[in-house]
Amino acid sequence: MSGKLLNLTLKVWRQKNGKSSGKLVTYKVKDISTEMSFLEMLDVLNEELTKKGEDPIAFDHDCREGICGMCSLMINGKAHGPDLETTTCQLHMRRFSDGDTIVIEPWRARAFPILKDLVVDRSSFDRIISAGGYASINVGNAPDGNTLLVGKESADRAMDSAACIGCGACVASCKNASAMLFVAAKVSHFAELPQGAPERSRRVQRMVAQMDAEGFGGCTNTYECEAACPAGIKVTTIAKLNRELISASLCAQEEQEKAAGHG
Amino acid sequence: MTLDPKIPKGPLADKWTLCKNELKLVSPTNKRKFNIIVVGTGLAGGAAAASLAELGYNVKAFCFQDSPRRAHSIAAQGGINAAKNYQNDGDSVGRLFYDTIKGGDFRAREANVYRLAEVSANIIDQCVAQGVPFAREYGGTLANRTFGGVLVSRTFYARGQTGQQLLLGAYSSLMRQVERGKVKMFPRREMLDLVVIDGIARGIITRNLVNGEFEKHEADAVLLCTGGYSNVFYLSTNAKGCNTTAIWRAYKRGAYFGNPCFTQIHPTSIPIHGEYQSKLTLMSESLRNDGRVWVPKQKGDKRPPQSIPEAERDYYLERKYPTYGNMVPRDVASRNAKAVCDEGRGVGETGQAVYLDFSDAIKRDGKQVIHEKYGNLFHMYEKITAESPYEMPMKIYPAPHYTMGGLWVDYNLESTIPGLFVLGEANFSDHGANRLGASALMQGLADGYFIAPYTIGNHIAARKIEKVSTSHPAFEEALNTCKQTVEKLLSIQGNRSVDSFHRELGRIMWEYCGMSRNETGLKTAIAKIQKLKAEFWKDVKILGENSEFNQSLEQAGRVIDFMDLGELMCRDALDRKESCGGHFREESQTEENEAKRDDQNYCYVSAWQYQGEGKDPQLHKEALEFEAVHLTQRSYK
Secondary structure (H helix, E strand, C coil), rough: CCCCCCEEEEEEECCCCCCCCCCCEEEEEEEEECCCCCCCCCHHHHHHHHHCCCCCCCCCCCCCCCCCCCCCEEEECCCCCCCCHHHHHHHHEEHHHCCCCCEEECCCCCCCCCCECCEEEHHHHHHHHHHHHCCCCCCCCCCCHHCCCHHHHHHHHHHHHHHHCCCCHHHHHHCCEECCCHHEEEEEHCCCCCCCCCHHHHHHHHHHHHHHHCEECCCCCCCCHHHHCCCCCCCHHHHHHHHHHHHHHHHHHHHHHHHHHHH | EEEEEECCCCCCCHHHHHHHHHHHCCCCCCCHHCCCEEEEEHHHHHHHHHHHHHHEEEEEECCCCCCCCHHHHCCCCCCCCCCCCCCCCCHHHHHHHHHHHHCCCCCCCHHHHHHHHHHHHHHHHHHHHCCCCCCCCCCCCEECECCCCCCCCCCCCCCCHHHHHHHHHHHHHHHHHHCCCEEEECEEEEEEEEEEEEEEEEEEEECCCCCEEEEEEEECEEEEECCCCCHHHHCCCCCCCCCCCHHHHHHHHHCCECCCCCCEEEEEEECCCCCCCCCCCEHHHHHHHEEEECCCCCCCCCCCCCCHHHEEEEEEHHHCCCHHHCCCCCCHHHHHHHHHHHHCCCCCCCCCCCCCCCCCHHHHHHHHHHHHHHHHHHHHHHHCCCCCCCCCCCCEEEEEEECCEEEEEEEEEEEECEEEEHHHHCCCCCCCCCCCCCCCCHHHHHHHHHHHHHHHHHHHCCCCCCCCCCCCCHHHHHHHHHHHHHHHHHHHHECCHHHHHHHHHHHHHHHCCCEEECCCHHHHHHHHHHHHHHHHHHHEEECCCCCCCCCHHHHHHHHHHHHHHHHHHHHHHHHHHCCCCCCECCCCCCCCCCCCCHHHCCCCCEEEEECCCCCEEEEEECCCCCCCCCCCCCCCC
């Protein structure tokens, strides 16, 4: 096996549940191979803790290949750690040096309450999607896929936005805990496509209203979200979101006036 | 009990239409009186829950992850097949049907596979309508690529993230129904038992993974859409949470288990690099469109790949299978990789790897084109290995990836327990002994969008189902069983972690029930698993309590079921003395070491019935009858 071995100091956020208070606890780990993934390093620590009779550290993870969006972690103050466009599960220990101290914390945002240790509740994201992140199409005899032509450039841009994995790094890295990048990714995905166009205004208005209701903060253009996003979602989607929102509110005004005129 | 697959009468091509004409309907106003439970929210479960809610049923959907969007369908990379013939290359429903049944080495039910091919085109249309951003040509039409085991281009894709986009499509439909109040979503829940009343599936017991509460849920139909069991090998391409618990506990309540030994070892995964390894990462089969597989001709050739001249390389797939070349089906590609490594020609530090080389494709098409096709996969590979596939050939090795086996279902996707339906990878139905690439997504969505919504209506309309309440003694009994198991697990307080047992099970399964199996090995494995189980119940160490977020406890429950399942897989592999698809029995091979099927004696589906703890399960056989296809020895030469 290639790779070097590292000895590290970890400061990990421990919190029994959502009601108790938490604190950073220091652990030493030895002989960590640089070939390991960051989560494998935590597996090794948990194995040792279990042996010693100490409660292992709870952290969310599932696919461990960077696509499911379940893993999280603020690593030395950075969402998903130091690498660009990389989830925590894809971060490898070769990125660290022998003797390093690594601080590991959960996502921190009012809309993401902590459940235990490094695990948070991100169901607010699901509720935002429920509010309008879809094309209202029932299963049935949809028209042939090729009757709806979508230019390659539009399809590519839609895919760029649709690549969001819903991990919440954008929120965690934002000083305002804003979910604008997450919402913008979904709104932009549909804004590039003919599908779902009839509910374009409704979609953006409802998603933004839900985002506000969940307690996410506003956007002040610091672009931390883009820097932290493991899926490479660009802040230009936020510009797109704002444009969609403004035109939606103009449309709504028009409709209201029309309705008033007829009334 | 005799197994009745309920295959509709009539010619193959008309069966599904005739069947739909016969299925009984529930009136639109009555649907709201019925409750349906859907466990698992991947392509099959997400699609089924959304579709059933659209029809008007009240749906409760469950997943163990924090959100339905995380289900492991999301990790499927390459694509989804459909018989659209957009490329004008001679594709048809018949051809997709034939490729799939041949790919499965003639161990799947003809009628099911035909129906799958038949609805494949609707799936693409449905997903396009949802806004799935499939790859497009400049003219705006849908793009296609080719996949292993076929000679046409029928695979639709969204970069290397097809599963993600299809899942997010199903998820968005699901969330729309949550908003409408027709689906109640239960995330971070694990199904621990099935409740059967008067012989009909009437509900489930779940554990809330946040606070440990045991919950009872009643319904008029229960759907298990909980995916496959490759994690029985510990190291697999599956997500860490993927497990067999839901289907295994249903098996213990009377659902038969079909073909448990049919597992797929995928040829292109990143090789193992250390003891601490927690999972294996797949590199999509689509890479074999442009990558060439090779090893050095000389044993033990340790030169870097660039220094090995063309004449000293063995492009063994192209050499042995000139028609299909690098695009042979997965089982064939995996076995050949193992064979060259066993000969001592494997590469990399461990010698357990072969090259997948893109240098010719980059020379031919340019780096930009290759980047557009596979950019995210190359990025992922580089993250894990610190080597760029643009500069160095990838190193790959086979890894457990998919399980064709699963709960036995009839044509209506109903298990041997009435009212219990099983969809997607969790059932055994469509892929026989080997699944072709890009057909798992197809099957999950076919089952969820286009099949279950019809057949479940028939169950509800045709059987007079009395309402039950969760205060029924059967619910109490099931809940107490779950509680007792958890209490027992927490009381052991031995010396070994849950993970250490899971790893050991994985090593046993990989060695004796992996890519190549024989009688002695399988018997050894059964003995070893039994010993491991006994040790587990004496020496496992699980800290903490039930009433809290306790990941070791969750995992322990899954590992118990994996150990039992592992034993059943070995029994099934032992019974099937032929080689077929992914099941390679060393005792049954041709002179060229290819899999040798035995249609005389093994042209059946194995369906295992649980007989109680410590008792041997009983084997039932569903004979496979072929009307439309002629059984041939598979050849990809």
